[in-house]
Amino acid sequence: MMTDYTFYADEELVQLMAADDHTAFTEIYNRYWKRLYVLAYDRLHSRELAEDVVQDVFTGLWQRRSQSVIRSLPAYLATANRYAVFAQLSKSAKVTTVEALPESLQAVADETAQLHFLQQSMEQQLKKLPEKCRLVFNYSRNEGLSNREIAAELQISEKAVEKHITKALQRLRVQFRNYFHAIFLC
Numbered sequence: 001m002m003t004d005y006t007f008y009a010d011e012e013l014v015q016l017m018a019a020d021d022h023t024a025f026t027e028i029y030n031r032y033w034k035r036l037y038v039l040a041y042d043r044l045h046s047r048e049l050a051e052d053v054v055q056d057v058f059t060g061l062w063q064r065r066s067q068s069v070i071r072s073l074p075a076y077l078a079t080a081n082r083y084a085v086f087a088q089l090s091k092s093a094k095v096t097t098v099e100a101l102p103e104s105l106q107a108v109a110d111e112t113a114q115l116h117f118l119q120q121s122m123e124q125q126l127k128k129l130p131e132k133c134r135l136v137f138n139y140s141r142n143e144g145l146s147n148r149e150i151a152a153e154l155q156i157s158e159k160a161v162e163k164h165i166t167k168a169l170q171r172l173r174v175q176f177r178n179y180f181h182a183i184f185l186c
Contacts, residue, residue: 010073017065028073029058036081043085053084125175129168136164
């Protein structure tokens with residue numbers, strides 16, 4: 001008996017696909033190909049290139065099905081689509097600089113560069129923190145653990161966890177105050 005995958009949640013389909021279920025992959029494709037195609041076409045203004053982008057996105061999804069950690073399938077696919085559009089544009093001989101991109105893509109490229117810079121700067125600042133403070137901050141912000149869970153993991157008090165997080169946030173606030181001020185003035 002064939003299972004009807006149309007009623008499955010995205011998360012279930014991703015798990016099934018990771019276990020090499022072709023039918024789950026087909027359902028994901030059927031749910032999202034049109035949205036990805038429209039997004040790619042809006043940026044590329046070419047049916048053939050938009051189709052290539054969608055094909056690249058789904059080929060990559062299938063190839064990395066067992067390695068990828070996908071928390072939100074629509075967000076994952078939209079990001080993969082965006083990168084595939086950039087890759088397609090970079091293949092084109094007509095586009096050589098950011099200034100040659102359409103205005104909407106220039107804004108995305110600028111935001112991506114700013115985000116990358118901000119992430120690198122933040123990582124550098126976090127490396128300067130004392131080890132325990134950095135570890136607490138990582139557990140809190142990147143791992144999503146509660147203060148109680150962090151305290152249990154590191155065998156320290158919840159109050160100490162709060163102090164470490166406060167210390168890390170203060171350092172980041174001071175370091176990036178001028179950066180955020182400049183962004184909001186632009």
